Amino acid sequence: MSDPNPDATRPLGVVVGGSLTKGLEVRLDPGQTAQLGQYAKTDVGGGLSILGMVTDITLKSVDSGPTVWPPGEDEPALLREVLQDTGVYTALAVDPYLELGENGEEPARARRLPSHFSAVHPADQDTLDRAFATEGPNIPVGAPLGMDELEVGVDFERLFERSAGVFGKSGTGKSVLVLHLLDAMLTRSTAAATNSDRTVALVFDMHNDYGWEMKFQGPSTSRLRSLKQRHQTDIELYTLESRAARSDGQILIGTRDIQPDDLEVLRETLDLSDLAVDAAHACRRRFGPGWIDEIIADEPSAAVVDKLWREPPEGDVNWSQAAAQMGYPGSLESLRRRMERLTRREFVRTEGSQFGDVIEHVVRSLQGGKSVVVQFGRFGNDLVSYMLVANMLSRRIWERYRDSTERSEEREAPNRLVIVIEEAHKFVDRSLAGQSIFGQIARELRKYNVTLLVIDQRPSQIDPEVLSQIGTKFTLQLDSDNDVEAIVGGVAGRSGLRQVIAALESKRQALVFGHALPMPVVVQTSEATNADSARASLRARLGLPEHEETSPAAALFGAPPDSDPPGDPS
Amino acid sequence: MRAFECAYARYTSEPFALGQMLVVREGRYDTFGVVTGSESGPDDPSRPLVPRGDPGQSAAAVMASNPEIELLLRTTLTVAICGHIDREVARPALPPMPPPLLAEVQAATNEEKVRVADEGRFLVPLLANPAADDAVVAAAIREVARAAGPGDRPFLVAAGKELARLLKAEPSRLTSILRMVEP
Helix, strand or coil, X not given: CCCCCCCCCXXXXXXXXXXXXXXXXXXXXXCCCCCCCCEEEEXXXXXXXXXXXXXXXXXXXXXXXXXXXXXXXXXCHHHHHHHECCCEEEEEEEEEEEEECCCCCCCEECCCCCCCCCEEEECCHHHHHHHCCCCCCEEEEEEECCCCCCCEEEEHHHHHHCCEEEECCCCCCHHXXXXXXXXXXXXXXXXXXXXXXXXXXEXXXXXXXXXXXXXXXXXXXXXXXXXXXXXXXXXXXXXXXXXXXXXXXXXCEEHHHCCHHHHHCCCCCCCCCHHHHHHHHHHHHHHHHHHHHHHCCCCCCHHHHHHHCCCCCCCCCCHHHHHHHHCCCCHHHHHHHHHHHHCCCCCEECCCCCHHHHHHHHHHHHHCCCEEEEECHHHHHCHHHHHHHHHHHXXXXXXXXHHHHHCCCCCCCCCEEEEEEECHHHCCECCCCCCCHHHHHHHCCCCCCEEEEEEECCHHHEXXXXXXXXXXXXXXXXXXXXXXXXXXXCCCCHHHHHHHHHCCCCCCEEEEEECCCCCCEEEECCCCCCXXXXXXXXXXXXXXXXXXXXXXXXXXXXXXXXXXXXXXXX | CCEEEEECXXXXXXXXXXXXXXXXXXXXXXXXXXXXXXXXXXXXXXCXXXXXXXXXXXXXXXXXXXXXXXXXXXXXXXXXEEEEEECCEEECCCCCCCCCCCCCEEECCHHHHHHHHHHHCCHHHHHCCCCCCHHHHHHHHHHHHHHHCCCCHHHXXXXXXXXXXXXXXXXXXXXXXXXXXXX
16 A cells, blocks of 8 residues: 555545544545544535544455455466456555634644545645644645645744654654754744844764764765854854864863762663662762862862861771761772763863853753754764763753743843753653753753653653653654553554654655644655755745745854854863 | 347347347337347247258358258347436336337447446346346446546446446345456
8 A cells, every 4th residue: 555646636435434533434435545643534524624634444355254364376467357346355454633614714623524435535635724824934744644745834933842752763764853843943033023022952972963964874975064063153053072173162171070879860871779779869968069070089178077077097098987977888899980081081080060051052042042952072972972062962951941030021032042962861751850950951842941852762762751742753763662652552542643754764764743734644754855946945834935045244253243252161 | 128039130140149238229219229039930939940961061051051940940038128218318218109110129339338328227127027137237238438538437337337236135146146257
């Protein structure tokens, strides 16, 4: 059933049964084909039509005869031809989603059914336009399945109003899709009248995809212009490496910047026991902000000894004695070893506090209307580095946004911030969701103008409560049943959606549903391209002129009106 | 109303074939039917036919050497009505009235056969007649297919689908008829 519908003007079939909760049963007309995820519409009278999605395709027989005694290879061909669509036939399960009026009424949830034998047609562009009409701009996400010449878009405002997620196994096209969404966000944002009207992104770019260029690995390596090339004056690139090309600044973390709370999220990745984390809290309490510097020293300092003993023991004091004195005999040693390893990283500086400057620069950029991409370079495969930086930066920036929002009665509210994280399940799994800042951001929806765009391969590992707060989900192919179930859990018509996800192709096919769309849609996502025509088309869909108008100030200084020029916080 | 009989004036060795479509063009309607049976025998049932001729002699030779026999025998066909034409409109259904007695029965033309068969719908009245057994139905379908000419496949498939609909409770009968249509 993979062929596109051969004749879109002919009915797909007729309604032969069904219910609002279980969907319609449609008998496929002879000679027609349908695909899982395809849109279909049927009239219900009174000028209303129902738009639904094909969620299953079944081969049926009217009675047991043809299946009990199927025609063999040596049977006349006529017997097979005759039995097709008489003794045996193809049935479509169509989940009804929307009721559409003739006169531009807002689409409503389908609450009535067509009568028996109503003709079911493939949806046309006019129907899709009515179904997916948005008040504001929309981001085109691709062509609905089986309708290559049509296009659907997601509501720009609603997409970033709540957290969103892009899920799919490796190599399915998540990164290209995210780049497309971010590109659209920045394109639209750049045209906003004021910084507070802008939506900006803070991207934790694990594999250097969203900075200067995105590389594709395959039979031949190709490169796609990424955000910095597309929006030179609206993006700042930060890196963890000191000698990275095209960097606007380096992320540096001082040991004094790391709080025990920052280690909570690293518990599993750093293999820290609960007792070791407790020991970190105890160290912070006793030794102050320089606690990491103290515990990674070879021997306890005099200050440490003073704080642990009223009367120091005779002779030299070692860490075993200090750990025993603190009540963490084994776990403090374990914590010391891990902190020692953590501080060996190039971007972690001992005996100092660096992070405040970084935060200050990043927040100023973000609230000034620029998006920030933090590239991890060679640290991209080091999950500890990724989680440490993403968590520390996000927590502190969220606190700044929270403060700005709470003071917004006095001042202008901050712009909307979308934090983009990869491997999201590592941050918001069941055990960590309570402590992680990302769990908190997802749960608080848009309270402080901060939302998430999570990218993940294993949605089943994400805390269900957090996952349920993801407003719009882009789901590419997933292998595990658990992952599929996690995505559709609690969604109306989930059994149908489960089938649809299971049938997605391995590349560039996505099921999109949730807050930004009136009904689910399976799309063939756009091909990655550097073509100017694609950019012009995107701008048109976003309600912008085809060519970017560069203001004289931006041309001269390369910065939006009220933001600071990029600086190196190091 | 559902069937009629037609008789030749005397015995004929080549009557209309089983499944052949015939027409009576008299009365208010042109009435069409399919031959479901053919019977030849003495006109007077009290005078049964006794063996004649020498061993090894063919039936035709016996008839030729005994010309009086043909006058004493009669061939009668049973015809199941399968449609009619009412004011130029072909209807694959029983006519409201039977054809008149003594009206002449003729072979339907190819064009009439295709029109009355109406993509297999003539099988509805045909199958409702108990006399139309599997062999008759298969022969009738083949007959119309021949009349349709070289492009007979669409008719065969359409008639087969109609048959499948009518025999949905008897899949084995459907199979056996279709095997007879296209061995």
